[in-house]
Structure formats: C-alpha cells, structure tokens
Amino acid sequence: MEKTFSRPKSMRNVVMHYCAGCGHGIVHRLICEVIDEFKIREKTIAIAPVGCAVLAYDYWDFDTTESAHGRAPAVATGIKRILPDRIIFTYQGDGDLAAIGTAEIIHTANRGENITVIFVNNAVYGMTGGQMAPTTILGQKTETTPWGREPKSDGYPLKISEMLSLLPGVVYIERTAVNNAKNVLLTKRAIKKAFLNQIENKGFSLVEVLSSCPTYWHMSPVEAMKWIDTEMTKYYPLGVIKNNC
Amino acid sequence: MKEEVICAGFGGQGIMVLGKILALAAMKEDKFVTWMPSYGAEVRGGTAHSMVVISDREITSPVITNPTTAIVMNQPSLDKFLPKTKAQGLVIVNTSLAKVNPTRKDLEILKVPATEMAAKLGNIKVANMIILGAYLAKRKTLSLESVLNALPETISAEFLELNEIALRTGFNL
Amino acid sequence: MKERILLCGNEAIGEGAIQAGCQFYAGYPITPQNELTAYMARRMNEEGRVFIQSESEISAINMVFGASLAGARAMTSSSSPGISLKQEGISYLVGCELPAVIINIMRGGPGLGNIAPSQADYFQATKGGGHGDYHTIVLAPSSVEEAFSLTFLAFDLADLYRNPVIILGDGVLGQMMEPVSQIQNSRPKVKNYSKDWILNGCRGRNPRIIRSLLLGEGELEKHNQRLQKKFKEIKEKEVRFEALYLEDADFILVSYGTVSRICKAVVSNLRSLGKKIGLIRPVSLWPFPEEIIKKTAKRLKGILVVEMSAGQMLEDVKISVEGACPVYFYGRMGGGVPTEEEIFKQVIAL
Numbered sequence: 220m221e222k223t224f225s226r227p228k229s230m231r232n233v234v235m236h237y238c239a240g241c242g243h244g245i246v247h248r249l250i251c252e253v254i255d256e257f258k259i260r261e262k263t264i265a266i267a268p269v270g271c272a273v274l275a276y277d278y279w280d281f282d283t284t285e286s287a288h289g290r291a292p293a294v295a296t297g298i299k300r301i302l303p304d305r306i307i308f309t310y311q312g313d314g315d316l317a318a319i320g321t322a323e324i325i326h327t328a329n330r331g332e333n334i335t336v337i338f339v340n341n342a343v344y345g346m347t348g349g350q351m352a353p354t355t356i357l358g359q360k361t362e363t364t365p366w367g368r369e370p371k372s373d374g375y376p377l378k379i380s381e382m383l384s385l386l387p388g389v390v391y392i393e394r395t396a397v398n399n400a401k402n403v404l405l406t407k408r409a410i411k412k413a414f415l416n417q418i419e420n421k422g423f424s425l426v427e428v429l430s431s432c433p434t435y436w437h438m439s440p441v442e443a444m445k446w447i448d449t450e451m452t453k454y455y456p457l458g459v460i461k462n463n464c
Numbered sequence: 465m466k467e468e469v470i471c472a473g474f475g476g477q478g479i480m481v482l483g484k485i486l487a488l489a490a491m492k493e494d495k496f497v498t499w500m501p502s503y504g505a506e507v508r509g510g511t512a513h514s515m516v517v518i519s520d521r522e523i524t525s526p527v528i529t530n531p532t533t534a535i536v537m538n539q540p541s542l543d544k545f546l547p548k549t550k551a552q553g554l555v556i557v558n559t560s561l562a563k564v565n566p567t568r569k570d571l572e573i574l575k576v577p578a579t580e581m582a583a584k585l586g587n588i589k590v591a592n593m594i595i596l597g598a599y600l601a602k603r604k605t606l607s608l609e610s611v612l613n614a615l616p617e618t619i620s621a622e623f624l625e626l627n628e629i630a631l632r633t634g635f636n637l
Numbered sequence: 638m639k640e641r642i643l644l645c646g647n648e649a650i651g652e653g654a655i656q657a658g659c660q661f662y663a664g665y666p667i668t669p670q671n672e673l674t675a676y677m678a679r680r681m682n683e684e685g686r687v688f689i690q691s692e693s694e695i696s697a698i699n700m701v702f703g704a705s706l707a708g709a710r711a712m713t714s715s716s717s718p719g720i721s722l723k724q725e726g727i728s729y730l731v732g733c734e735l736p737a738v739i740i741n742i743m744r745g746g747p748g749l750g751n752i753a754p755s756q757a758d759y760f761q762a763t764k765g766g767g768h769g770d771y772h773t774i775v776l777a778p779s780s781v782e783e784a785f786s787l788t789f790l791a792f793d794l795a796d797l798y799r800n801p802v803i804i805l806g807d808g809v810l811g812q813m814m815e816p817v818s819q820i821q822n823s824r825p826k827v828k829n830y831s832k833d834w835i836l837n838g839c840r841g842r843n844p845r846i847i848r849s850l851l852l853g854e855g856e857l858e859k860h861n862q863r864l865q866k867k868f869k870e871i872k873e874k875e876v877r878f879e880a881l882y883l884e885d886a887d888f889i890l891v892s893y894g895t896v897s898r899i900c901k902a903v904v905s906n907l908r909s910l911g912k913k914i915g916l917i918r919p920v921s922l923w924p925f926p927e928e929i930i931k932k933t934a935k936r937l938k939g940i941l942v943v944e945m946s947a948g949q950m951l952e953d954v955k956i957s958v959e960g961a962c963p964v965y966f967y968g969r970m971g972g973g974v975p976t977e978e979e980i981f982k983q984v985i986a987l
Binding site: 260261262263264266273274276279280281282283284285286287290293294295296297298299300301302305322323325326330 | 661663687689691695697699700701703704705706707708709729733836838839841845846847848849
C-alpha cells in the first residue's frame with residue numbers, strides 16, 4: 220500500500236511542548252515539509268525566537284540557533300552575509316517581531332536581506348502567561364488588558380506586515396492562517412514561495428500566520444479556530460499583501 | 465625639547481590640516497609626536513582646535529592644557545587660548561580676524577594678517593599655510609623642508625603649488 | 638629607522654582587525670569612535686569582507702552573534718552608552734560560547750555624559766556587564782601601536798576561548814594620532830582555529846544547536862561550572878601587564894591606558910630626583926594582574942592608583958594588596974585628564 224502521509228525528514232520524532240490546539244506545531248511541520256521538498260535540510264540554518272517557539276530547535280532536525288528576544292533578524296543578517304548560499308530563516312512570534320524586535324525586522328526588511336521570515340501572530344503572549352501582544356485586537360481580554368484592549372491606554376493592534384510591505388527592500392509578504400485544512404494548505408503554499416524567493420535570490424520574504432492560542436484566549440481549540448475566522452481576520456485580512464517577484 | 469602647540473580657529477579654516485601637517489613633518493624628522501583633535505559637537509559652528517606635541521622623548525599625554533605655542537586664527541580662539549598659554553610662550557594671531565588687546569606681558573605675540581595675505585594669493589583657504597610658515601620661521605622646531613615634504617600627504621595635487629607658495633610667503637615674512 | 642605612518646588609535650584598531658582576518662563588522666556611529674566605523678567601511682569593502690552600518694548598537698552585536706556562529710571572525714565597536722546597549726548581546730555571546738571582539742572607546746558618563754575621554758566603564762567591562770555569571774577578556778592599550786597589536790591578539794583569544802574579548806580604550810587613545818611602524822612592517826600571522834561548533838548547514842554531520850537556554854534539571858548549573866572552569870584557565874594563562882622599577886621601588890603607581898602614559902612621565906621625573914618609585918600597568922584588566930601586585934605590595938610603603946574615574950580599578954588593586962600596604966587614589970571624572978603636575982603633587986604629598 221502506498222504511504223501517503225508521514226513525518227517530514229526535517230522533523231525530529233519527539234513530543235512537542237505546545238498546548239492542545241496551538242498553531243505552532245502545524246507551522247513547524249509546514250516549514251519542515253517545505254524544506255524536505257526543496258531538499259535544503261543540509262543547507263538550512265534556522266533562528267529560533269524568544270517566546271513559545273523558543274524550543275523550536277528541539278523539533279527541527281537541521282542547524283538552529285537561539286537569539287535574544289526580537290533580535291532574530293539581526294542574527295539572520297549576520298549569518299546570511301557570511302554564508303550567502305545557505306538558506307536562513309527566522310521564526311518569530313508577535314512579541315518578538317512586532318514589539319521588542321520592531322527595529323530589527325524593519326531594518327532587515329529595508330536592507331532587503333535575502334532571508335525568509337515566518338511570523339506567527341496569535342495576538343497574545345503565551346510564554347509569559349497571556350499578556351497583551353502588539354497584535355492583540357481591540358477589546359481582547361488578556362492578563363494586562365483585563366477589561367479588553369482599549370486604544371486610549373493600550374494603543375492599536377499593529378499591522379506590521381502592511382507596514383513592512385511599504386519598504387522597497389521587501390519582495391513578498393502574505394498573511395495566512397492555520398485554522399482549517401484549506402488555510403493550512405494555503406499557508407504551506409505561502410511558506411514555499413517565501414523559501415523559493417530566497418533560493419532564487421529575490422530578497423526579503425515574510426509570511427504572517429494567524430495562529431491559535433486556546434489557552435490564553437480562554438477557549439476550546441474548536442472555538443479558537445472559529446475566533447480566527449470571526450474576529451482576527453476582520454482586523455488582519457488574509458491574502459497576499461505584497462508580491463514583487 | 466618639548467613643544468606643545470594648539471592650533472585653533474573656525475571650522476573650515478584648515479585647523480585640523482594645519483596640525484596634521486605639523487605632526488607629519490615631526491614624524492619625518494624622527495621626533496616623538498602626537499596629534500589630537502577637538503572632536504564631536506564642538507567642532508561644528510564654533511571654534512575647533514587640534515593639539516600637537518613634539519618632543520625628543522616619549523610623549524605621555526597628547527592632551528595640552530597650557531600650550532607653549534598657540535596658533536589662533538580667529539577672535540574666539542585668541543580669547544580662549546591666550547590666557548592659557550605658558551609664560552614665555554608664543555601666540556601667533558591671524559590679525560585679519562582677531563584683534564590683540566595684550567593683557568599679558570610674559571608672552572611673545574606674533575601678528576600675521578594671514579587671511580588678507582591669503583586673499584592676495586587668490587584663496588583665503590591658504591591662510592593656514594601662511595601662518596604655519598610664520599610659525600616655522602619663528603620657532604624653528606621643524607625645518608621648512610620637512611613641512612614641504614609633508615604637504616603632499618594631506619593636500620591634493622591640485623592645490624599643492626598654491627599651498628607651497630603660501631607656506632613660503634609666511635616663512636619669509 | 639623603520640618606516641612609520643601617522644595613525645589615530647581608532648584607525649589602528651581597525652587595521653588590527655583587518656590584519657587579524659576580521660570578516661564581519663557591524664556598528665552604529667557614536668563619538669569618539671567614529672573614525673573606526675569609517676575606517677572599517679572603507680577597508681572591509683576593499684578586502685571584500687562584510688561591513689554593515691546597523692540601525693542600533695543592539696542590532697550590531699546581534700549581527701556579530703550571527704556572523705560568529707556562522708564561523709566568521711566578527712567585531713563591533715562603540716562608546717560607553719552604546720556599549721551599555723550591547724550588554725544583552727554580550728551576555729548571549731558568552732552563554733552560547735561564541736567568539737567576538739568588542740571595542741569600547743570610553744567617554745564620560747553616566748547617561749549621555751559627554752564625549753571627552755573617561756575610564757568609567759571599568760566595572761562594566763571587567764565584572765561581566767550584562768546578566769549572569771561571566772567575564773569577558775578585557776585588554777587596555779595605552780598607545781596607538783598597542784591599539785593595533787592588542788586588537789590583533791583579541792581575535793586570537795576570542796577564538797581560543799570561544800568568549801568575547803573587549804578592547805577598552807578612551808577618547809584620547811581613539812582620537813590621538815601617533816607614528817606607528819609595526820602595522821606596515823610586520824604583518825603578523827593569522828592563526829587558524831578549527832571551529833567544529835559552527836552552524837553552516839548539517840551536510841555530512843548531525844544538526845547542531847547553539848543556545849544558552851538550558852531548562853533541564855541541573856543543566857544550567859553544569860554549563861556554568863564549565864564556563865567558570867574556562868574563566869579560571871584564562872586567569873591562569875592570560876594575565877598581561879607592564880612593570881617598571883619594581884626591583885627597588887618602595888612606592889608604585891598603578892594605572893592603565895592613557896593615564897599610564899602620564900604616570901610613566903611622573904615616575905621618570907621622580908626617579909631623576911632619586912625617589913624609589915615604580916609602576917604597574919595592567920594590560921589585561923580581566924584577568925587582572927593580581928599576583929604581581931600582591932607580591933610587590935608586601936615590600937611597599939604605598940600604592941597610588943590613578944584613573945579617569947571615581948576609583949574602579951582601585952577596588953581590584955585593594956583586593957590584590959590584601960591590606961599589605963596603604964592604597965591611595967587620585968582620579969578625574971567626566972572628561973578630566975590628569976596632568977603630570979597633578980599626579981606629581983599627589984605622590985609628593987604622600
């Protein structure tokens with residue numbers, strides 16, 4: 220009988236620490252599938268963030284480094300400039316990329332570094348226990364916005380992908396989600412394109428993945444998947460934001 | 465021998481170059497030498513200065529508090545460094561841009577209308593070379609030849625001849 | 638006489654890095670080290686190596702982190718406020734055991750302070766600087782020539798111990814021009830260290846992980862014990878200092894960097910007056926030359942420590958002396974540079 224589904228070669232056979240219904244595991248796997256399909260496992264170097272995905276290197280079976288909180292794009296710049304023929308990607312959450320690491324992501328994008336960025340936006344800080352993220356939507360309750368995010372005191376959710384799309388150094392940005400089978404497939408297609416751009420030396424590519432955090436959204440996994448559709452995508456519409464290739 | 469020179473003036477008067485040429489010439493004579501600029505925000509808008517120490521023995525500090533010679537190209541520099549110059553020291557003043565009102569009797573003051581003389585040579589920018597020439601003739605710390613040899617290292621070929629003429633003009637005052 | 642060229646300390650550091658095979662430089666402009674960034678911009682390009690003017694000091698140190706883990710000799714430079722920003726990155730470099738060379742051309746603080754020379758970052762440089770139990774190797778040049786040679790050495794020590802090395806200079810050293818000969822005449826040989834820990838893609842080997850996060854029970858303590866063992870080895874092998882007249886001195890000056898030049902003049906003046914005075918100049922500030930100070934202190938009437946700070950190295954001198962003789966201090970702060978006359982008066986008064 221033909222085997223139609225198995226663990227990607229680039230993925231270690233270990234149990235992940237992620238909560239039930241968390242999107243990180245799906246995104247990790249999609250990246251591994253793409254790396255396998257391009258046969259680039261042996262030339263890939265990943266930069267893991269600080270946040271829930273800090274332990275990504277325990278799940279990926281290729282060279283991976285940690286980086287200080289938010290600094291992954293700067294670390295990626297250093298690696299890529301020294302090893303321009305290797306495939307370099309950062310994996311960053313919303314706090315890492317859109318709060319503490321805002322300067323690094325903007326300037327790395329603006330330099331047009333030929334790297335791939337996978338940006339997982341789940342609108343909350345998971346690792347530290349459910350505080351407000353820069354991407355927390357208005358009215359969303361978190362540990363630090365107990366009555367819901369209020370623009371007067373907490374500011375507005377940051378559409379960092381749209382901001383980055385204005386930079387001439389950026390070739391491709393797409394926003395996807397991993398809350399149903401169709402969206403998972405679209406996410407894989409986007410990740411594949413973001414890696415292909417790098418392989419073809421086209422420049423900076425970023426995929427923003429809307430992902431679920433049932434634990435700190437205080438929902439069941441099923442409710443969380445629905446919430447992405449009904450609430451998150453209203454403020455963060457899915458689709459290609461920039462495609463210059 | 466230990467000569468501590470402060471060269472001071474407006475930005476754009478070639479103050480840094482003046483100091484650097486002195487330092488290069490001293491190096492060519494195998495003397496110990498240090499050159500240090502005033503740097504950063506103070507360079508812009510106001511008075512800039514550089515410090516050159518020339519000595520027969522190893523130089524400890526390149527920072528000069530009280531110079532043995534002050535070469536001043538404008539009024540603010542004169543006002544700042546005349547009081548600091550060591551007794552029996554030398555102050556060379558660009559009288560085109562600074563008026564000397566001697567308050568100290570223990571200094572030798574050499575007046576050179578350097579900017580006007582430079583204008584006569586066709587370019588006020590060589591006022592620094594005229595005053596450098598005047599310094600060399602007065603102090604004899606370094607030979608004119610060493611300074612002439614140092615010129616091509618900081619002055620572009622296009623302006624080399626004019627700078628040489630200005631240097632000799634100052635020297636032969 | 639060897640052929641000499643006129644160079645400022647900042648440029649000499651840059652050329653030291655170039656000749657040591659520095660392949661990557663990232664930095665953000667700040668006075669008084671700007672000549673170094675400008676020098677690297679030009680020379681790295683000429684040599685076909687990587688220069689990046691980063692968006693911040695934080696980015697610069699993290700780019701260095703990336704270049705270093707990819708196997709390159711990498712450097713960043715800044716001055717005091719910028720070095721404070723780099724501390725997070727330095728702590729990560731140590732935690733991940735990555736080599737790097739970091740230049741601090743110190744200026745007056747605290748806060749924005751001023752741009753005048755200072756030695757007030759001694760504590761920050763020698764005691765760790767960022768979070769965690771660690772040291773960086775700290776080398777303090779006192780001349781333009783030494784700025785070149787110690788930078789060259791810094792790259793070797795960084796690779797040898799897989800640890801960041803800091804060159805600690807001040808505004809005078811960075812800005813001052815002096816004739817130098819070694820730079821042109823004796824191109825030192827670059828050592829090659831086998832780096833079997835870098836990330837360059839896992840072809841033909843198992844994937845590698847670079848990290849300082851160790852969550853397993855006891856893992857982080859074990860990691861720290863290993864780091865401390867390394868620091869102990871550095872303390873045993875890498876102490877560097879210059880000593881003058883210790884044989885018969887009954888009083889010595891202890892100072893480093895720019896200040897030690899001025900102290901040397903004081904020593905030679907006092908010697909010519911028949912005073913039995915000597916000098917110790919720590920070249921490595923960490924590891925600190927404890928032994929020689931401890932040994933010498935036993936037969937001294939006193940030690941005068943001179944710094945451009947409120948008295949930071951003073952503490953290490955006192956620890957080394959262990960009360961064997963009185964330790965005095967003279968310091969200038971906020972950009973003040975002590976003069977020969979000031980120090981002379983201090984010594985005479987004692």
